[in-house]
Amino acid sequence: MSELLTVEKNKLKLGFVALLDCAPLVVAREKGFFEKYNLNVVLCKEASWASIRDKVSFGLYDGAHMLAPMPLAATLGLNGNKTAMLTALSLSQNGTAITLSKEFHTLLSKTIDNWEDDKLVGEQFKKQVKSSSVKPVMATVYPYSNHYYQLRYWLEQHGIDAEHDVQLIAVPPTQMIPSLSNGAIDGYCVGEPWNSLALIQKIGGLLTTGHKIWGAHTEKVLGVTQEWAAAYPNTHQALVKALYEACQWVEDINNKEELYQLLALPPYLDQAATKLSDYTPPLAMEQHFAGATVNIPDPKQGIFILEQMKQCGQLSNQEADFSEISHSVYRHDLFQHWIS
Amino acid sequence: MNRLNVLLIDDEPERVQALKEALHSLGHYVVCQLPNTTHLNKRVEDTHPDIVIIDMDSPNRDTLESMSTMSKNNPRPIIFFAEQQNDRKTMCDAINAGVSAYIADGLQPERVKAIMDTAIAHFDAHSSLRAELEKAKTQLADRKVIEKAKGMLMKHQGCDEKQAFETLRKLAMDRGQKLPDVAQSVIDVLELTNGLRK
Structure with a gap:
């Protein structure tokens, strides 16, 4: 086991939206992965993605469960105030x-x-x-x-x-x-x-x-501001490690029943979650939380998302270098450095 | 004319009323106030608001943000307040007060600012009022829990009120817990044991 990191800040607030893929955050808290890295995390449920973006941008939250395009959109200043964000961990694929x-x-x-x-x-x-x-x-x-x-x-x-x-x-x-x-x-x-x-x-x-x-694509990420990541590098590393371990736990089929029980707890989803535990949809959703390519942020994914934004007319007046933006937001280097 | 059409989306009736009156007295017109609705898209199209003021906790925020990007045919696109303002202080105050706004593209920033300041003040006042009310309610509930636990302890241990209270206080100190929490767990335990005896 690696030595414990000295975190700059151990009381954290993370935002999430009540969806199935908030599971890694819930599990990290309930199964003690945050605790293992000396992090005391409060999870805050939000009713909109707009509020997730604003509360992370303005420092009310240390980070959040985010849609894969969100840190890119915030960095570009699309629909809201411009705040440079990044992700060092993908929380889920597909779904x-x-x-x-x-x-x-x-x-x-x-x-x-x-x-x-x-x-x-x-x-x-x-x-x-x-x-x-x-x-x-x-x-x-x-x-x-x-x-x-x-x-x-x-x-x-x-x-x-x-x-x-x-x-x-x-x-x-x-x-x-x-x-x-x-x-x-x-x-x-x-x-x-x-x-x-x-x-x-x-x-x-x-x-x-x-x-x-x-095909396989990143769905949710752990998003933080670039300013926060620079101020709290050890905390960020501890957070990524704790959530990465939680992702492995979520993916383990043996934990499925317990997972749905945790998600059904009042602060997270609700009793509806338990209905899902033994349901198989007619077309496979292929929702994954761990696996060879699941957790590493991939700048190619970021470029693909930027192309979709352009395709949908969201980048009309922007002459942007997709590769440069994506590499500054999808930080595969941090992931590789921290998760071995 | 300085009159602006304001659409207010909030399901706190007292706050809606107070803010509506305040905006009226500033010379504006509150188009309609509606709680969360599934027909928001149509309401915004029909009422052509100059500014939409919305509770930060409303899931309809995402719907409003979608409207500006999704329908290019929208005659008056509404944009997120922060896009126009570049005013970090007001944004921060708004987020802390729990209010957010969307405005018709092209509206003069200073006209919006006055409305936002009014909204922030009303949301702030409402939340401190609510916090006080919550506190009073909790205190009352706490007292009831402690009284009940004392009564059960007196019966169970055959002690007087003072001794029962001392027992609770000692438990709280030993466990580093708050008195009402200890009282609640005493009630739970005693109710369980009584239940088992029966």
């Missing part, structure tokens, strides 16, 4: 999907016999959209997210115009399932558990998954 309302899914099922066949699914979706007099309403949560990019990517890949053929709107995660069941929206692209829960409640059907759209 998003597109769910359609029961009616829409049933309609498409008449002409789709194999939902694994993405070409067929795309063709039939397009046919339905083009022949319908009303545009389907598709929802996402936040504009600087894989969910939003994946939804647009999938639509455009199949020749469906995201601006004209469908109507894209934003809805908070907790409102997704009610909105789908009352017909306010026809589908959504979000992270787990919101796809599985709609499937379990039989109010929706799976169109495709983020993994099928992009």
Whole structure:
């Protein structure tokens, strides 16, 4: 075992959003991984990604569970004040999907016999959209997210115009399932558990998954400001090590039952989490928390995300060096230095 | 005319009322105040607010931020307050008070600043009021817990009130816990043992 780091600061506050992939933070706290590194961490639940960004930017939190594009967006100053951020640890890979309302899914099922066949699914979706007099309403949560990019990517890949053929709107995660069941929206692209829960409640059907759209990709990261990382290097290292160990614990299939019990505790998700423990969706989400390429921040992933931002018109006036930005935000060097 | 349309999104009725009156007296018009709603997208399109003031803890913040990037056809894009202001102090005050704002692109910064200062003051006042109320409630609850634990100890140990209180105090000191917490665990333990006896 390595010697204990002398941390500059041992009382920390980390923000998180109540999604399945906040699991490493919950486990690090409840299973004593933070304690092992002499860190006393308070986990603060936030209702929006906007608040996560603001509270980290302005130093109310030391760091947070962030969407993979968030530290890049903050560094570029997109939609908010410009704060240089970085990540030295990816918390999770994949875990998003597109769910359609029961009616829409049933309609498409008449002409789709194999939902694994993405070409067929795309063709039939397009046919339905083009022949319908009303545009389907598709929802996402936040504009600087894989969910939003994946939804647009999938639509455009199949020749469906995201601006004209469908109507894209934003809805908070907790409102997704009610909105789908009352017909306010026809589908959504979000992270787990919101796809599985709609499937379990039989109010929706799976169109495709983020993994099928992009292949393996970083979904959530540990985000901190560059200023914080410079001021507290040992604390940052201890935090990354504790969370990395928690990620390995989460990925271990033997811990699955205990994991869902921890997530169901009142400050984190709620009893809904326990419904997921023995559910297998019809298309694999491939959500992973550990594995050869899962936890190391990959600047190539960062560049790919920046390209998606550009594709969606979020970088219109920016002449940016994608490689340089991505290398300053996705710090694979710190990870390699700290995790051996 | 200096009148601005303000859309207020907050589900604390007293705070909504107080802030609404304050903005009225500044000469502005509060378009509508609505608790969290699934139809926010449409409400913003219909009401064309110059400024949206929203509780920091509302999940609808992400929805508002999405609107400006997702619908390019939006006639009056709204942007996050921080984008225009470059005013770290006001942003910090706003975050600490728990209020956030989105404004119509192109609105003069100084007009927004006055509204924000008013909102921050009202959110601050409301949270200190709430903190006091919470404190009073907790104190009352604490007293009740301690009284109950004392009563149970007196019955269980056959001691007087003073001795029961001393026992609780000693337990609290030994464990380094607060008196109400110790009282609660005494109640839990005694209730359990009584239950087992029956």
